[in-house]
Amino acid sequence: MPILIAMAGALVTGLVYWIQYGHGLEHIDQSLRDWRTGRRRRASESAIRSSPLKALRHPADMAGLLMTLVAHQRGLLTPEQEAEILSQLRAVAEPGDDLDTRMVVIRHAADQAPDPDTAVRSLAPHLRDCLSRSERDHLSDMLWAVATVHQGPTMAQERFIEQVRRAIHEDR
Structure with a gap:
């Protein structure tokens, strides 16, 4: 001692x-x-890395970003997935929108996103406020359409889509 x-x-x-x-x-x-x-x-x-996410103000841009992130869950964005994203955006965009320019902005925001969870957390409140219930359901369907390219969704894509669906449907 x-x-x-x-x-x-x-x-x-x-x-x-x-x-x-x-x-x-x-x-x-x-x-x-x-x-x-x-x-x-x-x-x-x-x-700084999440500022492109915060710069998106149009719901179609946010939907395009989420669809791109769903495609990234499988790996690199393929031309088939990009074509599906463009067709989904064409259905919700106003006539005369320049979708090619919009896709450049969406790709940049997706590349700059720190991780998919951060993107969902930053976009969900705005999507919840500006979309109706049926539009949020349509967004989930759009995500599933992109995930089904290349023989159906992977487990990571299913989890991400479910996370987005919960985030945009949760009530405050």
Whole structure:
């Protein structure tokens, strides 16, 4: 027991000397500053990466992004999947819309999305507010149509579609 007390005393004495003579407080302060800076940097990078998601204001763009993310659950976006997304968008877009330009914006937002969960969390409140119940059901059908390209949906696509469906149908 006395040995443990002596070791604790030596440890406390060493800590006091390090703080007083070894500039310990400066080291601690610098470590805390680095930790805070890293946390702020990560938050800033996340905000920068999700800004294309927040820039989408039209429900058709949001639907296109979600359809693109469903296609990405299988892998890279194939021409067949993109054709299906365009046909689904053509059904909901106003006449005269430039769907090619819209697809460029959608692809960019999908590439910049940190992860599909973040995209769903950021888009769901706006979709919930601007779409009626039947339009939200139609969005789920559009997601299923994209998922069925290439021999039906994968488990990841089914989980993602269910996550989107729950997020846009949940009541606050």
